[in-house]
Amino acid sequence: MSRVLIVDDEHSLLRALAMNLVARGYTVTEADTGTKALTAVAGDPYDAIVLDLGLPDISGLDVIRAVREFGTTPIIVLSARTGSSDKVQALNLGADDYVSKPFSMEELLARLRATTRRASTVDTAQTAAVGQMQIDLAAKTVTQPDGARVHLTPTEWHLLEVLLRQPGKLVTSRTLLTELRGAPEHTDPSYLRIYMAQLRRKLEPEPSRPRHLITEPGMGYRFQP
Amino acid sequence: MSRVLIVDDEHSLLRALAMNLVARGYTVTEADTGTKALTAVAGDPYDAIVLDLGLPDISGLDVIRAVREFGTTPIIVLSARTGSSDKVQALNLGADDYVSKPFSMEELLARLRATTRRASTVDTAQTAAVGQMQIDLAAKTVTQPDGARVHLTPTEWHLLEVLLRQPGKLVTSRTLLTELRGAPEHTDPSYLRIYMAQLRRKLEPEPSRPRHLITEPGMGYRFQP
DNA sequence: GGCCGTCCTCACGAGATCGTCACGATGCCC
DNA sequence: GGGCATCGTGACGATCTCGTGAGGACGGCC
Numbered sequence: 001m002s003r004v005l006i007v008d009d010e011h012s013l014l015r016a017l018a019m020n021l022v023a024r025g026y027t028v029t030e031a032d033t034g035t036k037a038l039t040a041v042a043g044d045p046y047d048a049i050v051l052d053l054g055l056p057d058i059s060g061l062d063v064i065r066a067v068r069e070f071g072t073t074p075i076i077v078l079s080a081r082t083g084s085s086d087k088v089q090a091l092n093l094g095a096d097d098y099v100s101k102p103f104s105m106e107e108l109l110a111r112l113r114a115t116t117r118r119a120s121t122v123d124t125a126q127t128a129a130v131g132q133m134q135i136d137l138a139a140k141t142v143t144q145p146d147g148a149r150v151h152l153t154p155t156e157w158h159l160l161e162v163l164l165r166q167p168g169k170l171v172t173s174r175t176l177l178t179e180l181r182g183a184p185e186h187t188d189p190s191y192l193r194i195y196m197a198q199l200r201r202k203l204e205p206e207p208s209r210p211r212h213l214i215t216e217p218g219m220g221y222r223f224q225p
Numbered sequence: 226m227s228r229v230l231i232v233d234d235e236h237s238l239l240r241a242l243a244m245n246l247v248a249r250g251y252t253v254t255e256a257d258t259g260t261k262a263l264t265a266v267a268g269d270p271y272d273a274i275v276l277d278l279g280l281p282d283i284s285g286l287d288v289i290r291a292v293r294e295f296g297t298t299p300i301i302v303l304s305a306r307t308g309s310s311d312k313v314q315a316l317n318l319g320a321d322d323y324v325s326k327p328f329s330m331e332e333l334l335a336r337l338r339a340t341t342r343r344a345s346t347v348d349t350a351q352t353a354a355v356g357q358m359q360i361d362l363a364a365k366t367v368t369q370p371d372g373a374r375v376h377l378t379p380t381e382w383h384l385l386e387v388l389l390r391q392p393g394k395l396v397t398s399r400t401l402l403t404e405l406r407g408a409p410e411h412t413d414p415s416y417l418r419i420y421m422a423q424l425r426r427k428l429e430p431e432p433s434r435p436r437h438l439i440t441e442p443g444m445g446y447r448f449q450p
Numbered sequence: 451g452g453c454c455g456t457c458c459t460c461a462c463g464a465g466a467t468c469g470t471c472a473c474g475a476t477g478c479c480c
Numbered sequence: 481g482g483g484c485a486t487c488g489t490g491a492c493g494a495t496c497t498c499g500t501g502a503g504g505a506c507g508g509c510c
Contacts, residue, residue, distance in 0.1 A: 074343075084329035091335035096343060097322060098336075104309035110316035111323075118299075118321055118343050153456060170365035174250055178338065191458065193498060200499095208499085217466055217497065218379040219365065378467060415487085416469070422488060433488085442477080442486065457506080468495070476487070 002116055003027045003045070007037040007063070008052035008078065017050065020105050034058030038066055046073055048116050050108070053079040053090070061093060068094040071138050074115045078103070128164050128225070130203045130212045137161060142203070150202050155180065159195050160203075163213070163223040172220040196221060227341060228252045228269070232262040232288070233277035233303065242275065245330050259283030263291055271298055273341050275333070278304040278315065286318055293319040299344045301336060303328070353389050354450070355428050355437045362386055367428070375427050380405060384420050385428075388438070388448040397445040421446060 004026045008014045011032065018028045029044070031037040034055045041049070049067065053060030064075055076097045077090045087098045096115050099108060127136045133150070134143040140157060142150040152160065162179050163171055177187050180195075196215070200207040214222045229251045233239045236257065243253045254269070256262040259280045266274070274292065278285030289300055301322045302315045312323045321340050324333060352361045358375070359368040365382060367375040377385065387404050388396055398414050405420075421440075425432040439447045 084332040088331045088335040091332075091339045094339075094342075096339055104313075106313045107309040107316075110313040114316045114319075114321055117319075118340075155457070166364075168364055168366060179342070188459075189497085190460085190499095193500085194458080197499060215498070216365070219382075222365075380468075413470080415471095418487060419469080419489085425488095440487070451510105453508105453510080455506105455508090457504105459504085460502090462500090463498105464500100465498075466495105467497085469493100471492085472490090474487105474489085476485105478483105478485085480481105480483085 002047040003029070004112070005029045005031065005037065005040055005046045005049045007031045007034070007050065007055070009033065009054065009056050010052070013052075016105075017108075020109070024109065034060070034063045037063055041067055041073070047119070048074045048076065048112060050076050050078060050112070051095075053077060053081070053086070061089060064090060064093045064095055072119075074119045076108070076111055076115060078108075128167070130223075131205055133203050135160070135164070137164065152199075152202065155195060156199055156202070159192075160199055163221060167223055167225045170216055170220055170222045174220075176220065192221075227272040228254070229337070230254045230256065230262065230265055230271045230274045232256045232259070232274065232280070232285075234258065234279065234281050235277070238277075241330075242333075245334070249334065259285070259288045262288055266292055266295065266298070273299045273301065273337060273344075275301050275303060275337070276320075278302060278306070278311070286314060289315060289318045289320055297344070299340045301333070301340060353392075355448075356430055358428050360385070360389070362389065377424075377427065380420055381424055381427070384417075385424060388446060392448055392450045395441055395445055395447045399445075401445065417446075 002025075004021055006014060006017050006021070006028060008017070009032050014030055014032060018030055021028045029040055029046070031040050034057050037049075037051070037055075038058075040046075051060055051063060055063070060077065060079075064077070067073060067075060072094075075095045076099060077095045078099055078101060079086060079090075080101045082100045090098055096119075097111050099111060127134065127138075129135065132145045135141075136143075140152075142152060144150060158180055159176065162176060173189050173192055176192055177189070180192075181187050196213060197207070200210050200213050204210045204213060212224050214224050216222055227250075229246055231239060231242050231246070231253060232255075233242070234257050239255050239257060243255055246253045254265055254271070256265050259282050262274075262276070262280075263283075265271075276285055276288060280288070285302065285304075289302070292298060292300060300320045301324060302320045303324055303326060304311060304315075305326045307325045315323055321344070322336050324336060352359055354360065357370045360366075361368075365377075367377060369375060383405055384401065387401060398417055401417055402414070406416075421438060422432070425435050425438050429435050429438060437449050439449050441447055
């Protein structure tokens with residue numbers, strides 16, 4: 001059934017979680033540090049990650065960031081903190097849910113089900129083509145026809161991913177800014193233009209005459225397959 | 226941008242939520258009973274539903290059930306109860322997230338973003354046909370029979386959208402001008418004619434003999450499917 | 451400390467959109 | 481048929497938006 005990665009430095013909790021999940025039919029991998037978690041994620045694919053924020057080595061937020069660099073695996077955050085700013089930060093970084101300790105096992109299981117249910121409807125096609133370029137969202141690679149690699153920065157990936165997720169669909173500048181920044185207010189739309197320009201320069205054969213990363217004046221941008 | 230339905234019988238909270246969401250650029254519909262919520266959902270498509278469990282007429286759980294009969298619109302549940310069995314029940318019925326009152330506005334907004342981000346990959350193509358043209362309001366695309374795309378400006382889309390929302394129904398010039406400009410007074414009705422002409426030129430096979438974008442002299446315009 | 455990559459802002463020319471004017475066409479009423 | 485109101489269309493500057501280059505701020509790494 002589903003493969004779940006549990007990350008927590010509290011061994012008793014780790015054990016309890018694992019036992020409950022295994023009893024429910026999940027395949028469980030455990031990690032008690034951020035480093036171990038990241039190597040696990042890099043090695044195997046998971047259907048969901050349950051992540052405690054208070055890790056001894058790496059900040060849990062950095063783990064979220066790193067996982068989101070790779071892909072879109074659902075992340076449920078556990079935390080002893082109940083402050084709303086922590087929640088907002090984690091969710092904005094790409095976490096799917098946030099559960100405050102202490103929590104009931106039933107609730108966590110229900111949230112896990114809700115999250116994976118939603119994620120399973122997402123198509124898993126992770127590669128796309130922009131002209132001659134081959135793009136692999138999962139591996140985060142862009143390959144030219146001659147085999148050479150093109151390097152994209154995290155922000156560029158984020159932008160490209162949002163556009164590629166909805167092929168042919170218009171994405172408003174507001175949506176893009178919200179994805180990149182968290183809030184569209186008081187953010188200069190020219191910010192977007194710089195990154196679109198950089199993406200085009202790296203992906204389009206003729207950056208000044210884009211054929212796939214299309215501008216819709218006054219509205220936003222569109223990825224044309 | 227995103228259309229959100231808020232359901233709560235506490236009017237002060239309803240208002241506060243609506244104001245915050247509108248300020249963030251969401252299009253908001255309010256409902257203070259389960260019945261009104263269900264008619265709203267049946268009538269218009271939404272990108273997310275924020276639902277209080279404690280409603281005067283129908284149980285919130287039944288609302289979740291009914292909405293899930295229809296489709297997969299993301300649902301965020303609000304509740305004064307903190308018991309885990311309530312959460313489990315709501316989530317199992319198909320809710321995407323559960324927030325206990327009291328909550329911070331920032332947290333709700335973050336969870337709303339996380340939920341719609343996850344759900345946005347699922348297609349909700351709502352397309353209409355004008356003659357041979359295929360129109361997708363969500364993707365903002367107009368496709369000709371041969372596959373070629375037609376480009377529409379923001380104002381043209383706005384006008385077309387208002388007409389398409391009420392198929393066959395007459396829409397007065399006053400309504401159209403209010404939609405496009407904000408105020409119908411002191412605005413030349415000839416303004417409308419220019420954009421209707423442009424729309425017809427782009428959508429109708431014979432712009433001078435329109436078959437779908439019909440003029441009703443002295444009253445307004447009508448979209449004939 | 452120095453280097454490097456990334457993020458983000460500012461400023462300016464180019465291009466698209468908007469909104470108005472003018473003029474001809476159409477249909478209705480007397 | 482004449483007069484009048486309403487509508488359709490072409491053209492043109494004002495305005496807004498977009499693309500691009502240059503450059504400072506910040507943080508990680510050697």
